[in-house]
Amino acid sequence: MEDHTTTDASLDLLLRVRKDFPETGAVLQAYLRRTEADCRDLAVAGSRIRLCKGAYDEPESVAYQSDLEVSRSYVRCANVLLAGGGYPMFATHDPRLVAILEDRVRWYDRPVDTFEFQMLYGVRPVEQRRLAELGYAVRVYVPYGTQWYGYLMRRLAERPANTALFLRALVGRK
Numbered sequence: 190m191e192d193h194t195t196t197d198a199s200l201d202l203l204l205r206v207r208k209d210f211p212e213t214g215a216v217l218q219a220y221l222r223r224t225e226a227d228c229r230d231l232a233v234a235g236s237r238i239r240l241c242k243g244a245y246d247e248p249e250s251v252a253y254q255s256d257l258e259v260s261r262s263y264v265r266c267a268n269v270l271l272a273g274g275g276y277p278m279f280a281t282h283d284p285r286l287v288a289i290l291e292d293r294v295r296w297y298d299r300p301v302d303t304f305e306f307q308m309l310y311g312v313r314p315v316e317q318r319r320l321a322e323l324g325y326a327v328r329v330y331v332p333y334g335t336q337w338y339g340y341l342m343r344r345l346a347e348r349p350a351n352t353a354l355f356l357r358a359l360v361g362r363k
């Protein structure tokens with residue numbers, strides 16, 4: 190999912206593609222004010238939704254600005270997805286959110302094959318292994334192909350916080 194100007198088009202496309210390919214997934218970004226409602230629409234049987242915080246520098250009119258507001262929105266969205274019949278994919282490296290999600294999946298009595306955790310390759314590998322050893326599915330995201338350098342540079346340029354994410358991953362192996 191890219192910046193908020195593309196959200197409607199992406200979700201329209203998802204609905205059309207899912208008619209023929211119901212396993213098609215989409216990403217929702219918890220920093221967008223609209224996302225809790227989108228989760229409600231998409232928390233249906235067979236629906237695969239990756240929930241991330243969001244990586245773009247978005248205006249206040251459409252997006253929560255503080256870390257706390259974004260995290261609270263993430264938890265509300267996770268609750269909606271876990272209460273529904275779909276397959277949520279929790280894409281975050283945030284230890285506080287991971288702890289809350291571990292609690293929420295137990296609260297909703299979710300079998301381990303009905304959701305998963307996702308993290309970027311090389312970011313918090315020890316945590317990835319810890320979750321896998323607990324029996325959770327952990328998917329590791331690897332950007333690949335000839336466009337990787339442009340992708341990385343766009344991500345770093347879009348939002349300074351992304352640079353911090355990569356630097357933390359380089360120095361810390363938690």
Ligand SMILES: Cc1cc2nc3c(=O)[nH]c(=O)nc-3n(C[C@H](O)[C@H](O)[C@H](O)COP(=O)(O)OP(=O)(O)OC[C@H]3O[C@@H](n4cnc5c(N)ncnc54)[C@H](O)[C@@H]3O)c2cc1C
Nearest residue numbers: 190216241242243244280281282283307308309330357358
């Ligand atoms: C699989 C995947 C797919 C994604 N797809 C999209 C997408 O389609 N569109 C989009 O906009 N964004 C996407 N993102 C990026 C996402 O929106 C966030 O920008 C990014 O994941 C950073 O947020 P965070 O929740 O991981 O934690 P942050 O908000 O970066 O960090 C929160 C806290 O986590 C801890 N932490 C973070 N990294 C480390 C570390 N390496 N070591 C120790 N502690 C650490 C720190 O305490 C930090 O304060 C994706 C992310 C993933 C993992």
